[in-house]
Amino acid sequence: MSKGTSVAIERRRAEKYGRAPRLTRRARRTFTAVVVHGVLLLGAVFLMIPLAWMFSTSLKSLGAVFSIPPQWVPDPPHWENYVEVFRVVPFGRYVYNTAFITVLDVVGKVLSCSLVAFSFARLRWRGRDAMFVLMLATMMLPPQVTLIPQFALYRELGWIDTYLPLVLPNWFGGPFLTFLLRQFFMTIPVELDDAARIDGASFFDIYSRVILPLSRPALAAVAIFMFNSSWNDFLGPLIYLHSQSNYTLALGLRSFQNQDYTAWHLLMAASLVSMIPVLAVFFFAQKYFIQGIVFTGIKG
Amino acid sequence: MRSVKRSSLRRREEVAGWLFALPWIVGFLAFTAGPMTASAVFAFTDWNIMQPMHWTGFDNIKRALTRDPLVWQSLKVTTIYAFVSVPLQIVLGFAIALLLNTDIRGLQYYRTVYYLPAVLSGVAVSLLWRWVYAPDFGLINSLLASVGIRGPGWLGDSRWALPALIGMSLWHVGGPMVVYLAGLQGVPTDLYEAAEVDGASWGMRFWHITIPMMTPVLFYQLVTGIINALQVFTQALIMTDGGPHNATLFFMLYLYRNAFDYFKMGYASVLAWILFFYILLLTVLVVRSSRFWVFYVGEVRGR
Numbered sequence: 123m124s125k126g127t128s129v130a131i132e133r134r135r136a137e138k139y140g141r142a143p144r145l146t147r148r149a150r151r152t153f154t155a156v157v158v159h160g161v162l163l164l165g166a167v168f169l170m171i172p173l174a175w176m177f178s179t180s181l182k183s184l185g186a187v188f189s190i191p192p193q194w195v196p197d198p199p200h201w202e203n204y205v206e207v208f209r210v211v212p213f214g215r216y217v218y219n220t221a222f223i224t225v226l227d228v229v230g231k232v233l234s235c236s237l238v239a240f241s242f243a244r245l246r247w248r249g250r251d252a253m254f255v256l257m258l259a260t261m262m263l264p265p266q267v268t269l270i271p272q273f274a275l276y277r278e279l280g281w282i283d284t285y286l287p288l289v290l291p292n293w294f295g296g297p298f299l300t301f302l303l304r305q306f307f308m309t310i311p312v313e314l315d316d317a318a319r320i321d322g323a324s325f326f327d328i329y330s331r332v333i334l335p336l337s338r339p340a341l342a343a344v345a346i347f348m349f350n351s352s353w354n355d356f357l358g359p360l361i362y363l364h365s366q367s368n369y370t371l372a373l374g375l376r377s378f379q380n381q382d383y384t385a386w387h388l389l390m391a392a393s394l395v396s397m398i399p400v401l402a403v404f405f406f407a408q409k410y411f412i413q414g415i416v417f418t419g420i421k422g
Numbered sequence: 423m424r425s426v427k428r429s430s431l432r433r434r435e436e437v438a439g440w441l442f443a444l445p446w447i448v449g450f451l452a453f454t455a456g457p458m459t460a461s462a463v464f465a466f467t468d469w470n471i472m473q474p475m476h477w478t479g480f481d482n483i484k485r486a487l488t489r490d491p492l493v494w495q496s497l498k499v500t501t502i503y504a505f506v507s508v509p510l511q512i513v514l515g516f517a518i519a520l521l522l523n524t525d526i527r528g529l530q531y532y533r534t535v536y537y538l539p540a541v542l543s544g545v546a547v548s549l550l551w552r553w554v555y556a557p558d559f560g561l562i563n564s565l566l567a568s569v570g571i572r573g574p575g576w577l578g579d580s581r582w583a584l585p586a587l588i589g590m591s592l593w594h595v596g597g598p599m600v601v602y603l604a605g606l607q608g609v610p611t612d613l614y615e616a617a618e619v620d621g622a623s624w625g626m627r628f629w630h631i632t633i634p635m636m637t638p639v640l641f642y643q644l645v646t647g648i649i650n651a652l653q654v655f656t657q658a659l660i661m662t663d664g665g666p667h668n669a670t671l672f673f674m675l676y677l678y679r680n681a682f683d684y685f686k687m688g689y690a691s692v693l694a695w696i697l698f699f700y701i702l703l704l705t706v707l708v709v710r711s712s713r714f715w716v717f718y719v720g721e722v723r724g725r
Contacts (some may be wrong), residue, residue, distance in 0.1 A: 158526055166516070166535045168592065171561065172550050173538060234445040243720070246432075247439025257446060258709075260454055261649055262701040264674060266681065267694040270459035294449020296648060302601065304637040309608045312720040325438040339604035346600055350541060393542070400541045404600075405534050411523075413604040 135347070140399040180391035187386045202390045213395075215367065216374040219355060221399070222230040223288050223370065226347050232295035235344060236337075238295040239303035240329045242316060254304075261297040263406065273361060287357070287362045292348070299344045306340035307333055349403050353396075371396045464691040471685050482692040495668050496699070502584060503672070504651035506580050507591045512643055515595045516636075519602030533603070548660035551590050552577065555661075555719040567609070580669035587657055587670060598643055605639035606632070607622040612669035617651055652701050673697050 137236040174194075179187055207213055241247075242254050276287045314336075315328050323331070334341070363369060375396065378389040381411040440447075465482060469475035522533050539547075554561045554577035563573035574582045577580050609632060617627045655674040658664060664671040664679075677697070681690035 147655035155526060158521055158524065162526075163534050166532065169535060169539055172593075173542075175553065175561070176550060178634055181664030199721035234449075237442050238446040241439050245435055245439035245442060247436045247443075250439060250443075253447070258645075258705065259702065260450065260458075261646070262698050263454075263458065263707060264677065264694045266655055266674070266677060267461045267691065267698075268454060268457035270454065270681075270687070275453075275456060290451060291453050292511040293445070294453065296449075296609075297446075300446060301646070302642055305642045306604070306608060308720050309605075309635065309638055309717040312722045315720075317560055325435070325442070329442070343600050343604040346506060347597070354541075392697060394596060397541045401538065401563070404537050404541070405530065408530060408533050409601075409605055411533070 207392045211377045216371045224352040226289045227292045228348045231348040234295045235300045238300045243304045243307035257297045283364045309414040342407045437566045453580040461691045467688045469687040491555040495498040496671045496673040515598035523606045537596035568630045580666045641716045
């Protein structure tokens, strides 16, 4: 909005006081904008080609999927594939299950990781640095290593075919996203904490009223990542969920393939539908990535 | 009087530190420590799930380090992949984030498009890329053929399979982009304003403000990028299954084969710990170097 106004003002000024210097500056800006758009568009096309192919495949009949030369525009387009997806499998049920797990995961992850990251970034306690190194070390452990013992543990606890193994561990921090938040918290000037403490703030006040509000972009990033990985998780549900009424989307996608037959057109249609919520979350969360949200509040 | 007050404050901070870190400490003890210990024990046995295990001492370790050429082959493949793909991903992701942090029109749409590939995962994507790289009718070779170039066999060619997988990894640069975008929001705008008043050029502002302020985030990407690259698995399994001639035998794939195809859990555990120590070594080198190039505004030194 304000940008449009300033452009208008600039134009009016240019008309009044003679064009030459303003115009060259504007011309340079236009040139930069054209170059940026050009580069971004080219990259976007590269990224979109495989997706366009997915979309095209989702509109084909199974027979046309393998035609050579490949057909870019299906003729005729089979829009009914998208209806078929919901008829062949209980897709709605899968969406509900996945959403349930994902929301609990995101809430737990953001809360627990930010608490732990605050401790590692801001508080001084004996053993902190050793604990931090230990946490980094657990990131390096290949997940397959702990997979089998973990499964045995959850079986002992009677958690198999429940959502507990998928949700509960996410309420206890987690090295990757805690590390990420810790890195962000450390870019916030420590003078802010000191000022708050002089005003009588507790450590929890500093966490909730100083650090968290200033970290909205980072928290948005963590929420986006967790939503994405939770929504798309395949291995976890595969191992821990057995009855079909508990299945998630990622597991449900498997229904379109078996040993001797893959319904490519339906698989692609279902994959595209299942990624819409993740994209929507990203689209709305990215408003936190706008420069100028974060003010240090400290003037040099 | 004052010193008494300060020491009680210190003690409160000590307690608060543990309390805030408690979620992770409890989670670690409950969900990670036990399985970790168990896998360390398996490394010294011949456990194969079906039969009771026997203690075999250092046999597994000796075999992995001295008599198994595939261990070295898979370490080599994984290392090349990590050393090429991680720097490319960092530079590319950062460049895209910088372009998408300007005030051009349609920004939110560009951002969403660039993030799109990161959203797709699993089997569908790997199969999609098999079509992109297919030798006769695939996307790339069709394009090359239209300008008169005969493309290589990509995934079926032992010289091109690994580069093909590296190229595919760059498609997912949207994930790192999100981290950079979030990081760029944390650079205080008054720094740029002050620099502009002092007549600093775009390049100088980038080099003396943006880069230093972003080093904590770049450090994060470097560490997690190395860890993730060394643990690459799904792509290798679905797209090439390690072939041709073990040219894409990633370490995690070889580990998986030992564990779930041959059911050599003991040997697989040894491989897992070899990978762990290898990642640890590389990470320690990066962390050691960080004091020379990572800059924290809000650093609180430990005791």
